Amino acid sequence: MVANWAVFVTTKPSAKALNRALLLIQDFEFTEYPDESLWVLLTSKQLPSKDPGPKFLPVPDINGNNDFAPMSFTEINVNWLVTHQRGLETSTCLVCEQAYYYDPGGGGSVAGLTSEFRACRILYEPAHGMIVNLEISNMGFEEFMDKKAGEQEDRAWKWRSFPPDTNTYLEDMFNEDIKRANALREQRHGGFAN
Structure with a gap:
């Protein structure tokens, strides 16, 4: 079974801007666009009791039916991806992780998820x-953070990219970029993305 990850939109984007953002976060390395997607666009606070399945592009205008539009990313306290107005303007999103409390000393404190998070x-x-x-605990949140830049004014950390260390990595990234550019061109040609 393939996991689907939640996407919340905390602004009121145009359908074209939202479709562009959702297309750019697609996995072009391990999925076949447009037939596969790993993202679920959630617009209702009444979360489904079972996995609703992925959302395929293009998506319609969600502004009349998006409970999360007036919320800040601090109000959505799960592992999630958020696109908001600043993200739409800068082609960025927020990946957030709910903090887990662990008592390595065994002092009687209960380990578990907290109400804190990092973005x-x-x-x-x-x-x-x-x-x-x-999700698979292959890397920790800290490995993606630019610790030198520190936490920013919106409580999010800057992302730190990893230097490519092999020619295979560069070739894979180049192939993904070509697939992504072709898909974006197709969405723009159809009038679904900007």
């Missing part, structure tokens, strides 16, 4: 990789 502002294109690596 990282990341370009659309590598967001899928960050979500996947966090």
Whole structure:
């Protein structure tokens, strides 16, 4: 079974701007666009009791039916990806992780999820990789943060990219970029994205 990850939109974007953002966060390395997607666009506070399945592009205008539009990203306290007005303007989104409390000393405190979280502002294109690596615990949140820049005014950390270390990595990224550019061109030609 393939996991689907939640996307929340905390602004009122045009359908074209939203379709562009959702296209750019698609995984072009391990999925076949447009037939596969790993993102679920959630617009109702009444969350489904079971996985609603992925959302395929293009999506219609959600502004009349999006409970999350007036919310800040601090009000959505789960592992999630948020696109908001600043993100639409800068082609970035926020990948957020709910904090887990662990008592290594065994002092009687209960380990578990807290009401705290961390957010990282990341370009659309590598967001899928960050979500996947966090989900499978392959990498920790700190490995994506630019610690030198510190926490920003909106409480999000800047994303720190990794230097490519092999020619295979560069070739894979180039192939993903070509697929993404072709898909975006197709969405624009159809009038679904800007």
